[in-house]
Amino acid sequence: MKTIEKLQDxxxxxxxxxxxxxxxxxxxxxxxxTDEQLYYLEEENIISYIEVNRRFQLGI
Structure with missing residues (x-):
């Protein structure tokens, strides 16, 4: 969790x-x-995968 806190800071x-x-x-x-935060996190070598969270609705 310390790594996450370092990235947050x-x-x-x-x-x-x-x-x-x-x-x-x-x-x-x-x-x-923000778009800027996402851009820089994508450049971090300790991050292997970023997924965009999307909302969706299932129809009947």
Whole structure:
């Protein structure tokens, strides 16, 4: 979790924008990011994958 906190500090991601943190089976976090924060996180070599969260609705 210290790595996530370091990334938060480095890129100015406030705690109120963090939606979840994982540190056991999966290591990562979910957050509401600005375009600039997303751009710089994509350049981090310790991050292997970024997925955009999308809302969807299933129809009947």
């Amino acid at each position: 480095k890129y100015g991601i406030n705690d109120d924008k963090i939606l979840g943190k994982w540190g056991y089976a999966l290591f990562g976090f979910a957050a509401e990011l």
